[in-house]
Amino acid sequence: xxxxxxxxxxxxxxxxxxxxxxxxxPILVGTFAVAALIALVVAGAVxxxxxxxxxxxxxxxxxxxKKIGVMYIIVGLVMFFRAFVDGLMMRTQQAMAIGPHSxxxxxxxxxxxxxxxxxxxxxxxxxxxxxxxxxxLLTGLTNVVVPLQIGARDMAFPxxxxxxxxxxxxxxxLVMLSLFVGDFSSAGWxxxxxxxxxxYSPGVGVDYWMWAIQISSIGTTLNAIxxxxxxxxxxxxxxxxxxxxxxxxxxxxxxxxxxxAFPILGVVLALxxxxxxxxxxxxxxxxxxxxxxxxNMFWIWGHPEVYFLVLPAFGIFSEIIPTFSEKPLFGxxxxxxxxxxxxxxxxxxxxxxxxxMGAGADVNGFFSIATMLVGIPTGVKxxxxxxxxxxxxxxxxxxxxxxxxxxxxxxxxxxxxxxLAIPAINYTVHNSVFVIAHFHCMVLLVAxxxxxxxxxxxxxxxxxxxxxxxxxxxxxxxxxxTAIVFTAMFALGFQGETRRLDYIFNPAWxxxxxxxxxxxxxxxxxxxxxxxxxxxxLRDRVPVASxxxxxxxxxxxxxxxxxxxxxxxxxxxxxxxxxxxxxREHGLDKAQPEAFEPIHMPSNTGVxxxxxxxxxxxxxxxxxxIWWMAGFSLLAIIIAVIIRSFDxxxxxxxxxxxxxxxxxxxxxxxxxxxxxxxxxxxxxxxx
Amino acid sequence: MSAPHSNPLEHPEVRQASTWRYLAGFAATIVLMQxxxxxxxxxxxxYTEYTLTIAGLALASLLAQAALFFGLxxxxxxxxxxxxxxxxxxxxxxxxxxxxxxFHSLMQRTMIMPQNMAQPTMLQ
Numbered sequence: 001x002x003x004x005x006x007x008x009x010x011x012x013x014x015x016x017x018x019x020x021x022x023x024x025x026p027i028l029v030g031t032f033a034v035a036a037l038i039a040l041v042v043a044g045a046v047x048x049x050x051x052x053x054x055x056x057x058x059x060x061x062x063x064x065x066k067k068i069g070v071m072y073i074i075v076g077l078v079m080f081f082r083a084f085v086d087g088l089m090m091r092t093q094q095a096m097a098i099g100p101h102s103x104x105x106x107x108x109x110x111x112x113x114x115x116x117x118x119x120x121x122x123x124x125x126x127x128x129x130x131x132x133x134x135x136x137l138l139t140g141l142t143n144v145v146v147p148l149q150i151g152a153r154d155m156a157f158p159x160x161x162x163x164x165x166x167x168x169x170x171x172x173x174l175v176m177l178s179l180f181v182g183d184f185s186s187a188g189w190x191x192x193x194x195x196x197x198x199x200y201s202p203g204v205g206v207d208y209w210m211w212a213i214q215i216s217s218i219g220t221t222l223n224a225i226x227x228x229x230x231x232x233x234x235x236x237x238x239x240x241x242x243x244x245x246x247x248x249x250x251x252x253x254x255x256x257x258x259x260x261a262f263p264i265l266g267v268v269l270a271l272x273x274x275x276x277x278x279x280x281x282x283x284x285x286x287x288x289x290x291x292x293x294x295x296n297m298f299w300i301w302g303h304p305e306v307y308f309l310v311l312p313a314f315g316i317f318s319e320i321i322p323t324f325s326e327k328p329l330f331g332x333x334x335x336x337x338x339x340x341x342x343x344x345x346x347x348x349x350x351x352x353x354x355x356x357m358g359a360g361a362d363v364n365g366f367f368s369i370a371t372m373l374v375g376i377p378t379g380v381k382x383x384x385x386x387x388x389x390x391x392x393x394x395x396x397x398x399x400x401x402x403x404x405x406x407x408x409x410x411x412x413x414x415x416x417x418x419x420l421a422i423p424a425i426n427y428t429v430h431n432s433v434f435v436i437a438h439f440h441c442m443v444l445l446v447a448x449x450x451x452x453x454x455x456x457x458x459x460x461x462x463x464x465x466x467x468x469x470x471x472x473x474x475x476x477x478x479x480x481x482t483a484i485v486f487t488a489m490f491a492l493g494f495q496g497e498t499r500r501l502d503y504i505f506n507p508a509w510x511x512x513x514x515x516x517x518x519x520x521x522x523x524x525x526x527x528x529x530x531x532x533x534x535x536x537x538l539r540d541r542v543p544v545a546s547x548x549x550x551x552x553x554x555x556x557x558x559x560x561x562x563x564x565x566x567x568x569x570x571x572x573x574x575x576x577x578x579x580x581x582x583x584r585e586h587g588l589d590k591a592q593p594e595a596f597e598p599i600h601m602p603s604n605t606g607v608x609x610x611x612x613x614x615x616x617x618x619x620x621x622x623x624x625x626i627w628w629m630a631g632f633s634l635l636a637i638i639i640a641v642i643i644r645s646f647d648x649x650x651x652x653x654x655x656x657x658x659x660x661x662x663x664x665x666x667x668x669x670x671x672x673x674x675x676x677x678x679x680x681x682x683x684x685x686x687x
Numbered sequence: 688m689s690a691p692h693s694n695p696l697e698h699p700e701v702r703q704a705s706t707w708r709y710l711a712g713f714a715a716t717i718v719l720m721q722x723x724x725x726x727x728x729x730x731x732x733x734y735t736e737y738t739l740t741i742a743g744l745a746l747a748s749l750l751a752q753a754a755l756f757f758g759l760x761x762x763x764x765x766x767x768x769x770x771x772x773x774x775x776x777x778x779x780x781x782x783x784x785x786x787x788x789x790f791h792s793l794m795q796r797t798m799i800m801p802q803n804m805a806q807p808t809m810l811q
Contacts, residue, residue: 260775260778264782292790292793296786296789296790300782300786347778347781347782348781348785351785351789357793358793358796358797359789359792359793359796360792360793360795360796362792363788363789363792363793366785367785
């Protein structure tokens with residue numbers, strides 16, 4: 001039943017041999033040296049400052065939604081940087097390999113990347129940016145913000161929340177591991193069929209791609225369940241549905257998409273896995289297989305995934321624009337309705353990703369109209385934001401600038417999206433870099449929202465603001481770089497440059513390709529300012545009030561900055577849609593509780609990270625066909641789950657006097673403070 | 688639907704769990720999916736009847752899992768789950784329905800065959 005594979009295989013190491021280590025590739029050896037150096041510095045610092053125990057007790061085993069959110073964001077930023085370097089490598093290759101007389105170095109005939117390596121780079125770039133950068137960054141932000149915004153103590157399932165993080169991290173580690181052990185898929189982030197089938201990709205690259213996504217998407221699905229339950233069941237008293245902040249609404253809709261769409265990705269990858277491992281023919285060209293079935297199923301997930309990313313971004317804009325316009329959001333009800341309209345329509349547009357496949361005019365026409373319909377609720381949102389800005393008292397802080405730049409990117413991405421929704425135009429520019437420029441406008445709008453959100457909510461979590469001066473430099477260099485790279489790319493698309501080219505045959509494209517490369521250099525400058533912003537902010541650490549912006553409107557800015565690990569000393573009673581603005585108007589924003597009640601908190605546990613790391617070895621075993629490793633890991637996961645299900649830990653309780661003491665000395669309650677070991681509740685105490 | 692959160696075994700949904708229903712759900716699913724596999728492998732039925740048969744078996748399997756394995760019903764503890772499942776029906780109609788329409792269109796336009804081979808078979 002198992003498929004025969006090319007090359008050596010041994011029971012102990014499966015397909016893994018010394019030749020899988022790319023020690024002859026200078027680029028990868030250099031990358032490994034840098035990665036190893038960073039790892040050594042981090043590990044050395046942890047050991048030197050004796051923080052290993054702290055790291056384990058307070059972070060790696062935590063179930064606190066804020067710490068989990070912060071770790072999601074760190075994973076997302078690391079992967080974002082990795083995928084940016086992939087993008088830089090692609091642009092540099094295209095800037096070098098122009099025309100038949102362009103020189104080649106490092107084993108490449110033109111440029112510096114041989115086609116096999118270039119193909120892996122673009123596959124990794126897309127896969128990481130969508131699934132291991134944007135998704136964890138947004139999941140991290142929603143993890144941090146949503147429970148605070150609805151006045152909850154934590155997520156509905158704190159243990160499952162930690163498990164989601166570690167499954168996503170396991171997937172991210174697998175992608176990174178493919179740099180140094182074996183190789184990555186050459187079949188694009190979408191898994192171009194039949195390239196992903198075993199006869200066309202006999203190596204382990206596709207397996208890395210497939211298992212990394214499979215494992216992390218289980219984490220994303222679990223997180224979606226958690227978030228939906230949290231929003232439905234854990235809102236503070238008084239927060240009826242029409243008092244729910246818009247970011248929470250968009251998180252709810254996006255996670256409904258996540259819960260319903262991600263299983264399709266799981267199924268399509270499982271079927272592909274059955275083809276590659278068991279010799280079935282779901283997506284082969286013969287024996288009853290159907291290539292287009294893969295493409296169809298992939299995009300049934302893939303297009304809702306686009307809205308999975310963009311809806312929280314819209315939610316972030318809807319929080320930031322009113323705060324820095326000093327006005328309530330215009331058209332709250334229509335904003336919520338538009339959010340769910342977009343989520344609903346997202347299920348009926350996926351075929352626009354393959355208009356050119358050959359379906360009839362009726363089918364293409366249906367999907368074309370459905371795609372254009374998305375423009376209506378999106379337009380409603382844009383006008384709502386514009387009317388919020390209109391006659392507002394505007395403050396152009398960095399979050400506001402990111403939000404406004406995001407609106408501009410939405411406009412450009414949206415209009416080019418409307419063009420692409422017309423099948424006749426789509427036939428003309430399909431597979432060209434025009435499409436790439438279009439969807440980069442959309443995902444960079446998501447990136448703009450992420451940066452806006454990180455700057456906006458950072459002081460809430462850590463108690464000090466990010467440096468505004470360097471933040472502005474970061475913003476302007478990033479946005480200018482975006483304009484330079486993607487304006488040139490739109491032009492190249494119209495000139496006929498197809499995507500994924502490792503060699504440019506037309507020297508007339510050189511000026512635009514070099515313009516793109518100049519933009520990429522400017523992105524490097526923006527990274528410098530981003531790091532400088534972090535450094536200066538950490539160095540100065542200027543403390544801020546509970547509402548660091550002074551004009552915030554929602555519940556999360558009611559509690560202290562930095563937010564205590566128990567979120568609110570007393571569960572707030574919600575009186576209005578913009579609760580903080582309402583309290584400010586009524587002179588209640590500084591009111592403190594007169595008495596405290598015991599707070600029930602969940603205990604930390606090491607089981608999620610153990611399961612996450614076992615998932616990593618399970619994935620590694622499956623990729624390299626080391627069956628004993630895969631079997632042992634799966635068995636260990638099952639045993640860990642069973643042991644956890646018999647765990648009688650009922651959490652612990654913070655006594656009112658302890659809460660009062662921490663409210664007086666907030667540094668002891670912040671999420672970076674080390675907490676004393678606390679005794680779990682007994683069965684009798686819990687009742 | 689207030690539920691004690693300190694002891695999962697006291698949760699009303701857990702208290703409704705039943706071993707025989709799990710076993711019956713498991714058995715029913717195995718039988719129905721085996722039937723679908725057998726029908727597919729034998730290739731005796733004409734195309735339309737075959738499609739309807741495996742679609743019916745898939746639906747029966749889904750219902751068996753929902754009713755027996757997950758214990759979905761309209762009791763107070765389970766109604767929200769049952770309603771959630773029903774709410775996904777439009778998504779099935781959209782994704783499966785539009786897919787069938789698209790493949791039907793695609794087959795007519797791209798799988799044109801000589802006259803004597805025009806009868807579609809199961810593998811198409």
